[in-house]
Amino acid sequence: MTESRQKDGSVGIGLLGCGTMGGEVALAVSNGAVQNARVFAVFDEDGDQANRLAKTLDPTPIACTTVDELLDVQGLSLVVECAAPAAVAAHGASVLSAGRSLLMLSSGALADTDLYERLNGIASENGCDIVVPSGALGGIDALRSVSDLLEEVTLTSTKPPHAFSGAPGFARWEDVEITEPTILYEGPAVGAVPLFPANVNVAATLSVAGLGPQKTIVKVVADPASPGNVHEIYARGQFGEFTFKLVNEPHVRNPKTSHLAVLSAIETLRAYCDRGPRIGT
Numbered sequence: 001m002t003e004s005r006q007k008d009g010s011v012g013i014g015l016l017g018c019g020t021m022g023g024e025v026a027l028a029v030s031n032g033a034v035q036n037a038r039v040f041a042v043f044d045e046d047g048d049q050a051n052r053l054a055k056t057l058d059p060t061p062i063a064c065t066t067v068d069e070l071l072d073v074q075g076l077s078l079v080v081e082c083a084a085p086a087a088v089a090a091h092g093a094s095v096l097s098a099g100r101s102l103l104m105l106s107s108g109a110l111a112d113t114d115l116y117e118r119l120n121g122i123a124s125e126n127g128c129d130i131v132v133p134s135g136a137l138g139g140i141d142a143l144r145s146v147s148d149l150l151e152e153v154t155l156t157s158t159k160p161p162h163a164f165s166g167a168p169g170f171a172r173w174e175d176v177e178i179t180e181p182t183i184l185y186e187g188p189a190v191g192a193v194p195l196f197p198a199n200v201n202v203a204a205t206l207s208v209a210g211l212g213p214q215k216t217i218v219k220v221v222a223d224p225a226s227p228g229n230v231h232e233i234y235a236r237g238q239f240g241e242f243t244f245k246l247v248n249e250p251h252v253r254n255p256k257t258s259h260l261a262v263l264s265a266i267e268t269l270r271a272y273c274d275r276g277p278r279i280g281t
């Protein structure tokens with residue numbers, strides 16, 4: 001395992017993916033909103049993105065041209081992945097095998113239970129952490145707390161019809177005018193993943209926190225009156241029941257990403273690097 005902190009107590013970060021999330025996370029470190037952290041290196045499959053971002057940060061990180069180069073950077077102990085589920089599948093094992101912890105935003109990758117178990121195994125062999133922020137969802141701390149007592153978990157994701165355009169699960173609705181709330185999919189989370197890729201991260205995060213992708217039920221609803229991207233979690237079990245409802249505003253730089261997801265990534269990194277009290281689980 002790589003030493004998890006520098007001599008000054010800070011965490012050395014390598015950024016994998018330099019788009020909306022990556023840019024905001026790196027900026028939060030650079031401007032001191034996240035303390036005890038320093039971005040040592042950045043990588044993006046689009047090299048221009050990595051170079052552009054590196055130039056805006058102080059101190060300037062190394063813009064790497066491969067993930068191997070990123071993992072060779074001295075002092076780096078945490079890779080923050082802000083790229084795509086495919087990047088977790090391609091590089092997650094190398095990151096953890098190199099003794100680096102992994103904070104991943106593209107949690108959709110974990111809907112593949114084989115990959116999830118493999119990464120967990122490599123992380124524990126190498127004494128590394130896998131950290132998954134709540135992202136565009138809330139209530140994950142409560143769900144984790146009652147995970148042994150759960151009997152039912154349902155995620156209802158409601159969006160205006162146009163927000164589904166292009167999703168394979170929306171193909172038969174593309175030319176139909178939807179005038180009232182319409183259920184596009186209701187079934188196990190694992191079945192929703194290929195049909196509605198934009199929902200993959202929230203469905204996977206909820207699944208791994210609770211009952212797994214086979215038993216977590218996902219309902220996808222198109223509603224012309226929906227105020228935006230609305231996620232509602234319902235959980236029931238021997239502990240009682242709870243409902244969380246999130247009405248998310250899109251991020252100004254990427255309408256596909258909720259503003260909350262960006263803030264959740266920054267707060268998770270802040271808590272990871274911080275040495276102060278931890279509030280909540």
Ligand SMILES: NC(=O)c1ccc[n+]([C@@H]2O[C@H](COP(=O)([O-])OP(=O)(O)OC[C@H]3O[C@@H](n4cnc5c(N)ncnc54)[C@H](O)[C@@H]3O)[C@@H](O)[C@H]2O)c1
Nearest residue numbers: 017019020021045082083084087105106135136201257261
């Ligand atoms: N957990 C959540 O609730 C949540 C919410 C929103 C977004 N996300 C996920 O976070 C990730 C980043 O989102 P974003 O808004 O910053 O996206 P973005 O499109 O703005 O940026 C992604 C960046 O990653 C790069 N990239 C893509 N695949 C790569 C690969 N295989 N290797 C290296 N670089 C790669 C792209 O070139 C791009 O610069 C996405 O996977 C997105 O689905 C998660």
